[in-house]
Amino acid sequence: MTVRREVRVVNRQGLHARPSTRLVEIANRYSSQISIHATGQTANAKSVISVLTLGVLPDTPVVVEADGADEAAAVEALCVEISRGFGLLDEER
Amino acid sequence: MTFAELFTEQTVLHDLKATTSDECFQEILNALVDSNRLAKKEVPRALEALRRREKLGSTGIGNGVAIPHVKLEGLQEMAVGLGIHRGGLDFRAIDGERVRIVFLVVRSAEDAGEHLRLLQWISRLGRNDDFRRFVAAAKSPAEMIGLLKELGSA
Numbered sequence: 031m032t033v034r035r036e037v038r039v040v041n042r043q044g045l046h047a048r049p050s051t052r053l054v055e056i057a058n059r060y061s062s063q064i065s066i067h068a069t070g071q072t073a074n075a076k077s078v079i080s081v082l083t084l085g086v087l088p089d090t091p092v093v094v095e096a097d098g099a100d101e102a103a104a105v106e107a108l109c110v111e112i113s114r115g116f117g118l119l120d121e122e123r
Numbered sequence: 124m125t126f127a128e129l130f131t132e133q134t135v136l137h138d139l140k141a142t143t144s145d146e147c148f149q150e151i152l153n154a155l156v157d158s159n160r161l162a163k164k165e166v167p168r169a170l171e172a173l174r175r176r177e178k179l180g181s182t183g184i185g186n187g188v189a190i191p192h193v194k195l196e197g198l199q200e201m202a203v204g205l206g207i208h209r210g211g212l213d214f215r216a217i218d219g220e221r222v223r224i225v226f227l228v229v230r231s232a233e234d235a236g237e238h239l240r241l242l243q244w245i246s247r248l249g250r251n252d253d254f255r256r257f258v259a260a261a262k263s264p265a266e267m268i269g270l271l272k273e274l275g276s277a
Contacts, residue, residue: 042235043235043238043239044235044239045239046235046238046239046242047180047182047184047192047242048179048180050184051180051181051184051217052180054217055217077185077218078184078185078217079184079185079186079249079250080185080246080250082184082242082245082246083243083246083247083250084243085239085240085242085243086239087235087236087239088235
């Protein structure tokens with residue numbers, strides 16, 4: 031089984047280096063295979079360099095997809111963090 | 124203009140002497156000053172900002188690549204440099220690998236799209252096995268510029 035969910039990137043500069051690093055830190059807490067789909071490309075959610083190649087602009091939807099023992103929890107945790115800008119919104123202002 | 128054109132033989136260093144990430148910042152910033160890409164008076168401010176940024180989280184993005192980057196208010200033009208470190212530097216990178224390829228970015232105006240595209244361009248190069256292998260073995264700045272143009276034009 032695979033779990034997928036769409037969520038919008040709210041960081042003012044899109045998925046730049048710091049949000050991407052946070053995303054990967056969260057993904058690494060789970061054993062499932064996790065990917066991020068955006069702009070017609072797919073990235074490995076456990077690699078910062080891979081996530082950065084997506085170049086996700088602000089206010090863009092991404093799809094989080096996980097496959098594995100903890101897939102539902104992984105997608106839930108990542109979507110929550112992505113939709114709150116990884117807690118970085120205040121600093122980005 | 125492509126991002127590869129931001130680099131010149133004076134702003135790419137094929138054999139960094141630095142032994143720490145901090146020394147590496149200084150070494151690349153000095154090259155930017157020597158090539159007139161960055162005013163000398165901006166160096167302390169840039170260095171301080173780079174240190175502060177690194178404390179927030181490593182800019183080591185994996186695959187032996189780091190992108191230390193800062194935004195300086197009032198700067199006229201973006202300045203970028205590239206340095207290769209033969210032995211690898213400890214950037215506390217997320218994948219634990221030592222960093223051999225350092226792209227340093229001092230940017231000016233707030234242009235989210237441009238910054239994101241630059242990060243995207245650098246990370247694509249960093250994921251390119253040929254780029255990593257050849258740039259790490261480059262014997263001159265000219266060779267590095269050739270690789271940036273050849274593999275970074277897509």
